[in-house]
Each structure stands twice: as C-alpha cells, then as structure tokens.
Amino acid sequence: MKPTGLRAAAFLLGATALASPAMAETVKITILGVGDAYEFHEEDGRGGFARLNAVARAERAANPNTLYLFDGDMLSPSLLSGFDKGQNTIDLTNIVPFDLAVPGNHEFDFGPENFIEKMKASKYPWAAINITNADGSPVEGLGGVTWKELAGLNIALIPVAQDTTPQVSSPGDLKFLPTVETGVAAARKSREEGADLVIGVVQTDMENDRALIASHAFDVIVSGDDHSYATAYDGVTAYVETSMDARFLAPIDLMVEIGTDRDGNRKIEWVPHFRFIDTAMVEPDPETQAKVDEFKAQLDASLNVEIGVTEVPLDSRRNVVRAEEAAIGNLIADAMREATGAEIAITNGGGIRGDRTYDAGTVLTRRDILTELPFGNVTVVTELPGSQILAALENGVSQVEKGSGRFPQVSGISFAFDPSAPAGSRVSDVKVGGEPLDPDRIYTVATNDYMLGGGDGYSALGGGRVVINAGNGNLMANDVIDYIARTGKVTTRVEGRIRKLGAN
Structure with missing residues (x-):
C-alpha cells in the first residue's frame, strides 16, 4: 500500500497500531501559506510585507522543516503597482523568498509578458499545473508539481491556478485547465508515486476549495482568492484560507509520526495544530521595512x-x-x-x-x-x-x-x-x-x-x-x-x- 496521510476512517475502523512505538519517529512540518498580498505597507498597524517577512523568518528559525508558500495575487492591484506593474512586490518577497509561488489571476492584469518578466526577477520558483501556452506546451519558467524532502518525508506540492483567470484578467492566449479536476488528478498521481504528504497550493474561490477538500486527495490545502481568513479540518484534509495583505496568518504544524506497521510497511500518521497570528502583534522585519519606507517616500510627494x-x-x-x-x-x-x-x-x-x-x-x-x-x-x-x-x-x-x-x-x-x-x-x-x-x-x-x-x-x-x-x-x-x-x-x-x- 502506498503511504498516505492520517485518515479519519482509520480511527473508525480501528487502525492497526505501530508495531513498535519505540521505533517510531515524530517530526514537525510547519506550513505557512499567504496570498492576496497587494499593498507593500501596513494598514492600521496590521499586514504588509515587513510584518509578513518577519513572520516567515521567525517560522524558519523556529523550525527548519518549514514550507513557506504563496497562493496567488501580488503583482496587482495596488497603488504602487499602477506605476511599476508589481515590481515592488517582487523586490519585497525576494528578501525572504517563498519555497513556491502560484500565480493568481491578478498576476496577469498587466498581460502575460509582464508576469513572465516578474517571474524571471523572482528569487523563488513559480508553478501552476493547469497553465499552458495556447498550443498546450509548458510556459517557460513556470513549474509543475514540486517535490520537497523534509525530515525524511517525501512531500508533493500541487500548485493550481484559478481557471477563470481569462474572464477576470488579461493572460493573453495562455490556456487554463480546470482547477478542481486538474488539481485532484495531480494529487492522486503524486500519492501513487510515493508522496508521504500531498499539499495543495491553490488560488481559487471557496466553492472550488470545498470540492478540493471533498476529494480527500490532499492532506493540506492553502488557498487564496477570497480575501478571508478560515481554517478547517475534516479528519482528512487540513485547510487554510490565507486572508489578505498578510493581516492574519495561520501556520499549520503537522506533527508527523513515521513508523512501520506489523507487516513492515512504512506508515505515516499526522495531526494538524493550527496557530493564529495577528500581524498587528508582529514587529516588522527591519530590512524589509527600510525598503517599504523607500517606496513610501517615492509615492508621498506626488500623491x-x-x-x-x-x-x-x-x-x-x-x-x-x-x-x-x-x-x-x-x-x-x-x-x-x-x-x-x-x-x-x-x-x-x-x-x-x-x-x-x-x-x-x-x-x-x-x-x-x-x-x-x-x-x-x-x-x-x-x-x-x-x-x-x-x-x-x-x-x-x-x-x-x-x-x-x-x-x-x-x-x-x-x-x-x-x-x-x-x-x-x-x-x-x-x-x-x-x-x-x-x-x-x-x-x-x-x-x-x-x-x-x-x-x-x-x-x-x-x-x-x-x-x-x-x-x-x-x-x-x-x-x-x-x-x-x-x-x-x-x-x-x-x-x-x-x-x-x-x-x-
């Protein structure tokens, strides 16, 4: 049997205990997702890239087994992006790079050429399994399913973009495959290929989020697009809707037990611990704040x-x-x-x-x-x-x-x-x-x-x-x-x- 995450049904059916608890290893994987981050500065003392980068630095310092994930929408819209087409967000996120970023629909507000330019300027990888060129060929520089090995675990990151992007933005002739169907198929294939954990990094609305959760193909889903904050866990899939402008953040700590069953097969079990961070309580990252102050000064004189x-x-x-x-x-x-x-x-x-x-x-x-x-x-x-x-x-x-x-x-x-x-x-x-x-x-x-x-x-x-x-x-x-x-x-x-x- 291929390794899977903890399933609620296993409890109901009386899952076989680990053969030798003393031999089991428990590791902590931290997942920090963020999306819909438009404004470079704080609003009423909350949010903004300086506070976001401070949180990301702190999470990585506290646990080297941290995945920092972006689930879409930063290049637009904002006051400054109207002048620099989103370059400010690239400069600020390059200070503390993501492990993976998924393009949101607003990444294409200034056209596909601008997105590709900004993607090349990023010090982190961008990926989306459901975006292709018009002829179905891959978009140069845009990755697909991304594998990470942390603490002995094989982790598959499933990056999925919003399939309504052509209706709400300006992606030119880029092709967007169905968000839910494409995401679920990739998640299941990754499980078959040996993923211990399958994590969806998606930019889509809550209706699609619910469909992705109901598929039970994912262990964790971090999602943007709705501008709201939410967490959920149905015994199979842990879920975070990642708020807006980094105002509120919800790191998930997965306490993962790695062991073997009585037949000697590898067995993975985990439990999610959700945390809530109100960034009004976070001290801004000094390096990022200096850049933010620079951008602010540029705008103030004329605006x-x-x-x-x-x-x-x-x-x-x-x-x-x-x-x-x-x-x-x-x-x-x-x-x-x-x-x-x-x-x-x-x-x-x-x-x-x-x-x-x-x-x-x-x-x-x-x-x-x-x-x-x-x-x-x-x-x-x-x-x-x-x-x-x-x-x-x-x-x-x-x-x-x-x-x-x-x-x-x-x-x-x-x-x-x-x-x-x-x-x-x-x-x-x-x-x-x-x-x-x-x-x-x-x-x-x-x-x-x-x-x-x-x-x-x-x-x-x-x-x-x-x-x-x-x-x-x-x-x-x-x-x-x-x-x-x-x-x-x-x-x-x-x-x-x-x-x-x-x-x-």
Whole structure:
C-alpha cells in the first residue's frame, strides 16, 4: 500500500497500531501559506510585507522543516503597482523568498509578458499545473508539481491556478485547465508515486476549495482568492484560507509520526495544530521595512495632493461595490460619462479596490482615487444597441450572490434586478435618461478597456463601433480626479440607479 496521510476512517475502523512505538519517529512540518498580498505597507498597524517577512523568518528559525508558500495575487492591484506593474512586490518577497509561488489571476492584469518578466526577477520558483501556452506546451519558467524532502518525508506540492483567470484578467492566449479536476488528478498521481504528504497550493474561490477538500486527495490545502481568513479540518484534509495583505496568518504544524506497521510497511500518521497570528502583534522585519519606507517616500510627494472634499459618505468596501449601488460607484461612472459625453457609463464594481469608507467631510487626495482605481484602466467609448446593453447588465448581476467583481456601477441608466431569478433573466425596468431602454436604438456607452475587451464576462460590450479606444482614452483615475477637482467637492449619493427587488 502506498503511504498516505492520517485518515479519519482509520480511527473508525480501528487502525492497526505501530508495531513498535519505540521505533517510531515524530517530526514537525510547519506550513505557512499567504496570498492576496497587494499593498507593500501596513494598514492600521496590521499586514504588509515587513510584518509578513518577519513572520516567515521567525517560522524558519523556529523550525527548519518549514514550507513557506504563496497562493496567488501580488503583482496587482495596488497603488504602487499602477506605476511599476508589481515590481515592488517582487523586490519585497525576494528578501525572504517563498519555497513556491502560484500565480493568481491578478498576476496577469498587466498581460502575460509582464508576469513572465516578474517571474524571471523572482528569487523563488513559480508553478501552476493547469497553465499552458495556447498550443498546450509548458510556459517557460513556470513549474509543475514540486517535490520537497523534509525530515525524511517525501512531500508533493500541487500548485493550481484559478481557471477563470481569462474572464477576470488579461493572460493573453495562455490556456487554463480546470482547477478542481486538474488539481485532484495531480494529487492522486503524486500519492501513487510515493508522496508521504500531498499539499495543495491553490488560488481559487471557496466553492472550488470545498470540492478540493471533498476529494480527500490532499492532506493540506492553502488557498487564496477570497480575501478571508478560515481554517478547517475534516479528519482528512487540513485547510487554510490565507486572508489578505498578510493581516492574519495561520501556520499549520503537522506533527508527523513515521513508523512501520506489523507487516513492515512504512506508515505515516499526522495531526494538524493550527496557530493564529495577528500581524498587528508582529514587529516588522527591519530590512524589509527600510525598503517599504523607500517606496513610501517615492509615492508621498506626488500623491498627497488634495483634490476636493466629499460632502457625503462614500463606501468602497468589497461587499458594497459588488452587490449594490454605491455612491463611489456613481461618482466614478459620472466622471467617465462627463469626460466622454457618452449617454451611459458602466464600470465593474470589482475594479474599485479601496475597501474602505470615507466620512462626510473627508478631504480626498490623488492617492485616494488611485487606491480605489489601481489597475490603470482607460475610459473608452463604444456604440451599442439597447439589446446588448441589457445583456451587459444581465452579465453584471449574474453572479451577485458570489460577490463577483462584474457587478455594474452605472451612470445615465437605471435598472432593477431580482437576485433570486435565474441568471440571464434578472434585470427589469431599464431606463436611459428616464426613458425605457430601446433594444434597437444605438447608444453611446463609456466603459473601461478591460470590460470592452470582454473582461468579467462583458462580451456583450464588444462588437460595436468604438468611438474612443484604449490608445486614445484617459486613465479612469484621471477622469475621476479631474471631475472632483473641477468643483472641489463630491455630492453624489445613492439615488436609486440600481434597485434590488425582494430586498427589505
């Protein structure tokens, strides 16, 4: 029988005890996973690369049998990445390199060429078993299943990327195989090839995480993408959802017993010990902090320029801009429409990234707007019939229950939607300038270049006559900055542009 991790069923069936407990060896394997690390600096004294690197150094010092793993999303989005396309995150993680990094969807926000460039600049390996070139050939420099030998254990690391990346980012013609199926198959094959421990390093949503856990093909899974913190253990698979910006970390200590059964076969048993680290309690790594301070100084001079005061509260939190009309979404869409003279503006809530609130009376700076809109997207204009605009809105609300970034923030148009209706049939009462949407009439629509190219599933925005393309458009952030600076204030409120039916 091939070696396996501890299985809950073994307890229920009365697993055979080790033949000679005195001959068994117990070793500790520490697994530290992190992902969705965008901002180079701390936020309210928590997170950031200086604290992350301090934790990684400490874990390796405490246990040489430590695996430090990155499960996706660092090159984008952040304020600084808008200038250096994520090089700052490479510089900071090179100080304390990972044992393995998996590309997240945001690794491709600046195109596949930028990812390959940054991968080459890394002092650690990147890998993903489900990313290939368009012809199915391997991507140069991107590894696959990675084997590590620690404390006499053969450990297989299964790196898996998010298969929806082509819909939510810009990976060019790279091909992404199914996340779950590809990951499970590789895990099972690694077990057959003699892995004592199989560890999934994945960047995918919780729905896929649950499927990976249920496969019982993995001993441990560290996962990113959801921006949340979670740990779980079902008696077979230990799981960590690795938070955001290294705010909270959860090292897992596997206490592994290596021995033999009565037949003389190698036998591996383990128990997970989860630990919780609030990085607000961590002293920043001095070497990393010096680099962070350098980056901060570069930004401060040009970004701390005041542009206006908001007279109303603004809320850019993820659960707001991806689920309902938001005043900040109205502000951004209004700025796009005014800058272009379009009749309608539609932008994706997932492109609004500040994840914070602004009280009425807050003085807004260029930094604030660039933090909210860090992707460097350009405002474009196309001409479309009303039927395609309706299809675009249907796409926008089709995954609202999942918190998808495609949720639309709009200007010049209003609509209602029923989240309990089938996707594709949720939108009603669409009006443009107060008049019902005419499916046959051609409207001018301002959006961003990412959405015009089909990003976030917005294929319905394509095919029209493009009036302003990406090469001739302005940065969205600049349109918003100019819009605020023109009057020196923000007065845009939530006003019923988007109505959720069935809501209390």
